Amino acid sequence: MSALAHAGGGGHAAPVGPPVERRGTWIPYLLLLPGALWLLLFFVVPLVQLFTVSLQSQYPGYPGYYYRDLNVGNYWSALTEFAPHFGRSLLFAGLATFFAFCLAYPLAYAMAFKAGKWRGLMMICVIAPFFTSFILRTIAWRQILSDEGPVASVLNTLHLLPGGHITETWMAVVAGLTYNFLPFMVLPIYASLERADPRVIEAGGDLYANGFTTFRTVTLPMSMPGVLAGTLLTFIPATGDYVNAELLGSDRSTKMVGNVIESQFFKVPGGYPTAAALSFTLMALILALVFVYVRKFGTEELL
Amino acid sequence: MGAAALSACAPPAPPSGGPAQLALPTDVSATDKTLRWANWTAYLDYDEEAKNYPTLEAFMKETGIATTYSEDVDDNDSYVSKVRPQLEARQDIERDIVTLTDWMAARLIRDQLVQPLELIQMPNAGNLLPQLKEVSFDPGRNYSLTWQSGFAGIGYDREKVGRDLKTLDDLFSEDLKGRVVVLSEMRDTVGLMMQWQGVDIAGQWTQAQFDEGVAKVDQLIGDGYIRRVKGNAYLNDLKSGNAIAGIVWSGDLFVLRFETENDNWQFTIPESGGTLWSDNMMVPITSTHRRNAQTLMNYYYEPEVAAQVAAYVNYVCPVVGAQEELAKTDPELAESPFIFPSADYIKENNIQGFRALTAQEDADLSAQWARVVGN
Numbered sequence: 071m072s073a074l075a076h077a078g079g080g081g082h083a084a085p086v087g088p089p090v091e092r093r094g095t096w097i098p099y100l101l102l103l104p105g106a107l108w109l110l111l112f113f114v115v116p117l118v119q120l121f122t123v124s125l126q127s128q129y130p131g132y133p134g135y136y137y138r139d140l141n142v143g144n145y146w147s148a149l150t151e152f153a154p155h156f157g158r159s160l161l162f163a164g165l166a167t168f169f170a171f172c173l174a175y176p177l178a179y180a181m182a183f184k185a186g187k188w189r190g191l192m193m194i195c196v197i198a199p200f201f202t203s204f205i206l207r208t209i210a211w212r213q214i215l216s217d218e219g220p221v222a223s224v225l226n227t228l229h230l231l232p233g234g235h236i237t238e239t240w241m242a243v244v245a246g247l248t249y250n251f252l253p254f255m256v257l258p259i260y261a262s263l264e265r266a267d268p269r270v271i272e273a274g275g276d277l278y279a280n281g282f283t284t285f286r287t288v289t290l291p292m293s294m295p296g297v298l299a300g301t302l303l304t305f306i307p308a309t310g311d312y313v314n315a316e317l318l319g320s321d322r323s324t325k326m327v328g329n330v331i332e333s334q335f336f337k338v339p340g341g342y343p344t345a346a347a348l349s350f351t352l353m354a355l356i357l358a359l360v361f362v363y364v365r366k367f368g369t370e371e372l373l
Numbered sequence: 374m375g376a377a378a379l380s381a382c383a384p385p386a387p388p389s390g391g392p393a394q395l396a397l398p399t400d401v402s403a404t405d406k407t408l409r410w411a412n413w414t415a416y417l418d419y420d421e422e423a424k425n426y427p428t429l430e431a432f433m434k435e436t437g438i439a440t441t442y443s444e445d446v447d448d449n450d451s452y453v454s455k456v457r458p459q460l461e462a463r464q465d466i467e468r469d470i471v472t473l474t475d476w477m478a479a480r481l482i483r484d485q486l487v488q489p490l491e492l493i494q495m496p497n498a499g500n501l502l503p504q505l506k507e508v509s510f511d512p513g514r515n516y517s518l519t520w521q522s523g524f525a526g527i528g529y530d531r532e533k534v535g536r537d538l539k540t541l542d543d544l545f546s547e548d549l550k551g552r553v554v555v556l557s558e559m560r561d562t563v564g565l566m567m568q569w570q571g572v573d574i575a576g577q578w579t580q581a582q583f584d585e586g587v588a589k590v591d592q593l594i595g596d597g598y599i600r601r602v603k604g605n606a607y608l609n610d611l612k613s614g615n616a617i618a619g620i621v622w623s624g625d626l627f628v629l630r631f632e633t634e635n636d637n638w639q640f641t642i643p644e645s646g647g648t649l650w651s652d653n654m655m656v657p658i659t660s661t662h663r664r665n666a667q668t669l670m671n672y673y674y675e676p677e678v679a680a681q682v683a684a685y686v687n688y689v690c691p692v693v694g695a696q697e698e699l700a701k702t703d704p705e706l707a708e709s710p711f712i713f714p715s716a717d718y719i720k721e722n723n724i725q726g727f728r729a730l731t732a733q734e735d736a737d738l739s740a741q742w743a744r745v746v747g748n
Contacts, residue, residue, distance in 0.1 A: 212609075213613060216614060217613075217614060218613070218615075233551075233597075235615070238600055320601065321602045336454040337454075339740075
């Protein structure tokens, strides 16, 4: 308590009267309380519950009945059986993050520096898709990409589509992921570019750097916090996503780990511990990857 | 290390089997004239203009029981997964009748999550087709009453396919590669495969025979013949043209004809045989309106009412006498083998129900099936 009061008040707190200091001791905690309670109730409690489920064992001969146990074997069997799905999740999410970055950076750059009076309109265009459910939008993509839809028929006429169809392939899933998470990439990059001081970029030119060198040494580093935030906001939810694989993918070669968790929870009798173990592994995996990534590319401003 | 040592502990005693004492909630039907019914989509006669269900309106007028009808169920697994924890904790799921397929009814009855019915209060229940009276999961029909039955077979667009599909060999042929969808219902899809391989699916088939059926599906997916394995959503693929044929449920094709205004949709039982399933009305253990539920079940087993429903849904009608009633209004429809299949029709087409599974088989085979369809 007192440590926080000192930290909060700093060195200059001493001359101020005691009542102020006393108020300072509990107000931060009071402000934290709603958020902390929320997290405790809706994050920590379910998390602990999920963890205990992931260690449960089944009564032999009574599928669907579990008892509390420390069955670490659940993790091992889930991992060995569903390793390909983990690989696919990371691969698809990685690809989607890459494509989203390639699409988002020029767009955010244009919005920040070149759009002029169109900036507001472009911003609305980026955000507008959020006004409809993303499930509905994904179902709409299924129609657009269907065999007799415009995209597939054009590609088929040009003989550019080896399998003859787009839906039920990994391309459709990655395209869906890219599309659905694009705004999460655009907005942070735009925010960091928009904040950048144009005089600093001009200074690059003044110092006889060509456009590319200025971009590489000035603009890009300034936008790194946005890029980092954007890639995290895309990669993390994309790894756990199952809607795109469910709606646009096929039944085997494009299933991601989220689909397995869904079906273990809801379709396979006695699949609860496996599903819980998979959820936990996925969480740990993403946490580890993000940790390494942020350590490597993180910037002071973001952390 | 500690974990390993602890996990070596013997499991506690399993939950007690056998008929435990069922604590039924107090029935308030006499004072509270309400009823809440969960059913599948397009499964009750609907009047587009009046925006209501004519037979249900008549029921409410006749009995004064205000009935809420909701099309909650689009998949056995997802619906039951949602309500099961509440049922186990004996918290009201706000439904007094749920309508679920045989194998799911078997699970709920086995786990004592539904209430026994007072058959003496439902004289019309005697109109149930004789072959549906003795089902393995509910001998004597003490817990469930059939709502509708149906077949799984081949559905296709004759114009786009360009020929008639009579066998599963026809369905999985080179020119239809990648344009075929199959049902995610294990008992229908694997059942059809096993029949294709000459297995009697109602009999005591072996694990090896089941494995072969699953392996066939596995191979057909791997070779690219089967485009998707889906629940009710397969209809969307047929509508969008991604698929032009598939293993489907009988009544759905009539809905598809109506919705796409395309009479080329055909339903046929493959020469090797088709499956027969039923959906069953049950009263969840948490319901306090069992008597009202029984009144409704009794009402829908009046032949004239059943005939009205059958004329709309095009599924197999389980009520004796409904055919004669339908013949009065629509003699042609009354001859439809998809609504009133004769015993000969069932026999000639080798239409069978998938044999009941034990709890352990149910869990193991479902997991095996889930792995093959990709998750």
